[in-house]
Amino acid sequence: MQVVSSSSLPNSLDNSIVRQGKKKNFCAEELSGVPHSQIPPPTMTSGTVMDTDELDAQPTRNGGNVQFEQEAVRAGATLALPRHFDRKTSRDATPHIDNYRTGYKTQHSVTRPTLPELLNPNGNATQIVAQDGVTTHHDNSINDKFGWIEGVLIRNMMSIWGVMLFLRLTWVVGQAGIGQTLIFIAISTFITLVTALSMSAISTNGEIGGGGTYFVMSRILGPEFGGSIGIIFAIANAMNCALNVVGFSQSVRDMIKEYGGITIIDGGTNDVRLIGTITLIFVSAVCGLGTKYETKMKDVMFVIMLAAFTNFTEEARGFIGYSIDLLNENWEPGYSITAGQMQNFISVFSVYFPSTIGILAGANVSGELKNPNKAIPKGTILAIIICSLSYAGVAIICAATVARAATGIVEDLNNGTNLNCTINDCNYGLYNDYQAMALVSAFGPLNYVGCFSATLSSALSDFVSCPALLEVIAHDKIYPYWMVGFMGKGYGASKKPLRAYAFTFFLAISFVLIAELNVIALLISNFFLATFALMNFSTFHVSLIKPIGWRPTFKYYNTWLSLLTGLLSIACMMLVSLPIGMITIAIVLFFYLVVLYRSPEVNWGSSTQAQTYRAALISIQQLVHIEEHVKNYRPQILVLTGYPGTRPALVDFAYE
Numbered sequence: 001m002q003v004v005s006s007s008s009l010p011n012s013l014d015n016s017i018v019r020q021g022k023k024k025n026f027c028a029e030e031l032s033g034v035p036h037s038q039i040p041p042p043t044m045t046s047g048t049v050m051d052t053d054e055l056d057a058q059p060t061r062n063g064g065n066v067q068f069e070q071e072a073v074r075a076g077a078t079l080a081l082p083r084h085f086d087r088k089t090s091r092d093a094t095p096h097i098d099n100y101r102t103g104y105k106t107q108h109s110v111t112r113p114t115l116p117e118l119l120n121p122n123g124n125a126t127q128i129v130a131q132d133g134v135t136t137h138h139d140n141s142i143n144d145k146f147g148w149i150e151g152v153l154i155r156n157m158m159s160i161w162g163v164m165l166f167l168r169l170t171w172v173v174g175q176a177g178i179g180q181t182l183i184f185i186a187i188s189t190f191i192t193l194v195t196a197l198s199m200s201a202i203s204t205n206g207e208i209g210g211g212g213t214y215f216v217m218s219r220i221l222g223p224e225f226g227g228s229i230g231i232i233f234a235i236a237n238a239m240n241c242a243l244n245v246v247g248f249s250q251s252v253r254d255m256i257k258e259y260g261g262i263t264i265i266d267g268g269t270n271d272v273r274l275i276g277t278i279t280l281i282f283v284s285a286v287c288g289l290g291t292k293y294e295t296k297m298k299d300v301m302f303v304i305m306l307a308a309f310t311n312f313t314e315e316a317r318g319f320i321g322y323s324i325d326l327l328n329e330n331w332e333p334g335y336s337i338t339a340g341q342m343q344n345f346i347s348v349f350s351v352y353f354p355s356t357i358g359i360l361a362g363a364n365v366s367g368e369l370k371n372p373n374k375a376i377p378k379g380t381i382l383a384i385i386i387c388s389l390s391y392a393g394v395a396i397i398c399a400a401t402v403a404r405a406a407t408g409i410v411e412d413l414n415n416g417t418n419l420n421c422t423i424n425d426c427n428y429g430l431y432n433d434y435q436a437m438a439l440v441s442a443f444g445p446l447n448y449v450g451c452f453s454a455t456l457s458s459a460l461s462d463f464v465s466c467p468a469l470l471e472v473i474a475h476d477k478i479y480p481y482w483m484v485g486f487m488g489k490g491y492g493a494s495k496k497p498l499r500a501y502a503f504t505f506f507l508a509i510s511f512v513l514i515a516e517l518n519v520i521a522l523l524i525s526n527f528f529l530a531t532f533a534l535m536n537f538s539t540f541h542v543s544l545i546k547p548i549g550w551r552p553t554f555k556y557y558n559t560w561l562s563l564l565t566g567l568l569s570i571a572c573m574m575l576v577s578l579p580i581g582m583i584t585i586a587i588v589l590f591f592y593l594v595v596l597y598r599s600p601e602v603n604w605g606s607s608t609q610a611q612t613y614r615a616a617l618i619s620i621q622q623l624v625h626i627e628e629h630v631k632n633y634r635p636q637i638l639v640l641t642g643y644p645g646t647r648p649a650l651v652d653f654a655y656e
Helices: 053-057 066-079 115-119 148-160 163-167 169-203 213-221 223-260 269-289 291-309 324-329 345-364 372-401 410-415 436-440 444-476 498-512 517-545 559-576 578-598 607-625 648-655
Strands: none
Touching: 148 291, 148 345, 148 372, 148 444, 163 169, 163 223, 163 345, 163 444, 163 517, 169 213, 169 345, 169 372, 169 436, 169 517, 169 559, 213 223, 213 345, 213 444, 213 517, 213 607, 223 269, 223 345, 223 444, 223 498, 223 517, 223 578, 269 444, 269 498, 291 444, 324 372, 345 372, 345 444, 345 517, 345 559, 372 436, 444 498, 517 559, 517 578, 517 607, 559 578
8 A cells, every 4th residue: 555645747637537446557658649638637646545555566558667657657646536526526526615714623634625525526525535544434423412492592592681770779679769670771771782783794704713703803803902801801700609698698698588488697698698609619520520411400490490480470479469559650760778888770780781691691592502603693693682581571560569668567458557767667679679670570589580591591601711711812822821721721521721710710700709799790780781882893893894794694784873882881880880891991901912912923813903904005096196296205125135125124124
């Protein structure tokens, strides 16, 4: 058995061909008299294996040079055509995207197709033909990936239906009234929906690798902005995981206190910290098993969530009943003091906005999707519409059924003074009871179970997203190894980035120990608003420059609407909290300067490169309209330097 490269062919044998068969081999002398047009074209390949053991014993018909003819036959092995050769087959390997991927997960594993695979299009394209003892194997990784419903729609819906739905929406309605609550929902839906449209346009413009949001923005805006926002987004996911864990812990504390009268430590913040730490360990263990197990658990929780949504009835304990008068009373805002702070439109909006930030949960695991180009737009947009309508519906039900303040004492209810807070202390109602949705529920414990499902599923999604982002950023090598690169190291057969998982755990536990939902929500809002702003700016910039590679199949986006949404996101950052907004911008600027200083050797065809090229062309075209003047005159010199780097002195002389 001998492997011959096509590069070893003599020039005199360019039109020769050797047919592989039983004792039927033609040498160059036999084909010398054949017209060129009658010789079938050779199929070129480098590295085709042919059995040449019998060629050493081949006799020559004209008594020529035996050694020369045997070498010619061996050289012609690379031009051997099978009996079932299809003359319509291209001479070269058929281009396929799998052979040219640049993602870090595929660039070392995908092989170029072999000649038998190209000549047998009906064969199994995923099977590699065994040659010279090479073991055949199949790529079944696609079977472990998810479609748009399970991978994007359910994941996004469960992330949006998080802690805010069960523990803070009633408080938002009590403070802002149903009118301004609907304004909150409309503003948040507008920002997230336009951001989803922008992301859909980018995600349908080419192949999406692992890393989702980071991958999209880094390939559009370049490594500087992409890397900085990738770090911000990874931190925001860890913080959102902590937010949902704290919400879960508060629900567990309230449930065991209400139904069992049990307190673990003090029945307050320390109980939340203890339960939160145990919960986060459980979440990290489930995510460490793999995305498959995390997704299956989310599917079960999704069913529980749907059951909790149907748990509204007017016969529940503490339920006043659907009342138009109560709805009118709760329509206007009624801001009050909470935790020593007088609430207002901006402060309440900053608490509500994190409820909508789960729109990127599906995009964050783009590497686990079968077809991310179609799954991300479809699943994300549909999830936003469904969840926004559900938030509005739940807010209206709560406003029409629960009073803002109540004493919660049965005797006061019999006397008709349970809503009179001037002579009694009111510890219940929309103002004071974060578990008010349990009062609206027909079966209170089911509301708690729904809250558990929503918070745990969101925590799982966020915990998975953070290591996935850090792993991709580490493999791109745009940051120093000691800063981010060390977290990309994989362990075990599945190459799990355990260091990234450990970093996510310790970052999340630091926010869990804060144990205050409103404080964590304020921090998260700015990080996600910064992500949304740059996402929209990416779409605006690339659609404005219009490089030749910008051809998204998703057409339902608008250049100027993306710019408006980006500016609106930045304005919301400043309004929510000016100090935290400035800190967020400073963090983005720091990571931007790190990448700019390192100047990593990456070329992703960013829109900033396209803008530089376009600006140069426009400047050259504008020279036509500039008249010559003695003060601006410059001689135009043609310098024959060859490669300019070899004669820099001559180039400098001509320039000066």
